[in-house]
Amino acid sequence: MDKPLSRKLDLNLLDLFDAIYRTRNLTAAGKALGLSQPAMSHALARLRDMYGDPLFVRLAKGVEPTPFADELVGPVSQALQILAQTLEKGSFVPETARRVFRLAMTDIGEHTFLPRLIRHLQHRAPHLCVETLATSASPEELAQELSKGTIDLALGAINPDIAGVRSRILFSDVYACVARPSTVPRGALSLAEFKRARHVVPNVAGTNHSMLIDRMLVANGMSGQVVARVTHFLAIAELVADTDVVAIMPRNLALSVARRWNLCHFAPPVQMPGYDVMVYWHKRHDQEPGNTWLRQAIVELFQGGPQPAGAPAGARGASAG
Missing domain, CATH: 3.40.190.10 (Periplasmic binding protein-like II)
Incomplete structure (x- = not known):
């Protein structure tokens, strides 16, 4: 079975190869890598053995790469650059990002x-x-x-x-009720009036609103007062505007639909959690x-x-x- 790449190739030796090729000098390459002269000699011997080529030939001053080293330098430099990029987090520039x-x-x-x-x-x-x-x-x-x-x-x-x-x-936030003015002539409902009123309630998946409103209806014995359940909050507004029903909804939405549909909004006369x-x-x-x-x-x-x-x-x- 062939050995894994990590057993055949030492990343430290690729750094060594790149440093020697760039400096053409073992001493300078050793200083850049923080290696002593004996450590450099030992590592270069391992590098040569790994590739089966001398890679660098000693000259009077420095070293000269072999033809194989000239072929190797491009892939090695690219590999080191790619590996370095894996250690850098990507950036997000909102002004130019397309996403x-x-x-x-x-x-x-x-x-x-x-x-x-x-x-x-x-x-x-x-x-x-x-x-x-x-x-x-x-x-x-x-x-x-x-x-x-x-x-x-x-x-x-x-x-x-x-x-x-x-x-x-x-x-x-908290909840609020909405109804048309003719349904709440005093601008709000008493608890007894609230319990007698007919209600439209949301039946919206993936939110706690429906669950909390249903719990309130059950706790106050009002389940039988529901005339409609709708899957979208915004559908409630038109129902309230055209009928005598009362709806409980998140306060921000209640304020908005009351303003747009000329409805009354008021606090529920029952306890409800925020x-x-x-x-x-x-x-x-x-x-x-x-x-x-x-x-x-x-x-x-x-x-x-x-x-x-x-x-x-x-x-x-x-x-x-």
């Missing part, structure tokens, strides 16, 4: 993150493209996609407690330059809360969903 970043998020994530993120990228990284994908149905599937790199980052209230997935909190909106990635891509740059950009843009949808450039919001 597609794939971000997993729900439609509320697109509503919350994309306008401001795209404005930022147009200014800082004009050749980048962002492609959004639906958040995976399970944390395990999301972890696999992040690990493989088919998804670069995920954004939202997902909280996948899966080995290998790392995260950073962008901001925390939630954290986070950015997720896989530890395999901790040090990948492009992934690192985009993560940092997202943190800088949204930590503390996103800009409200429809707000003028430069405005800041205190909440989001």
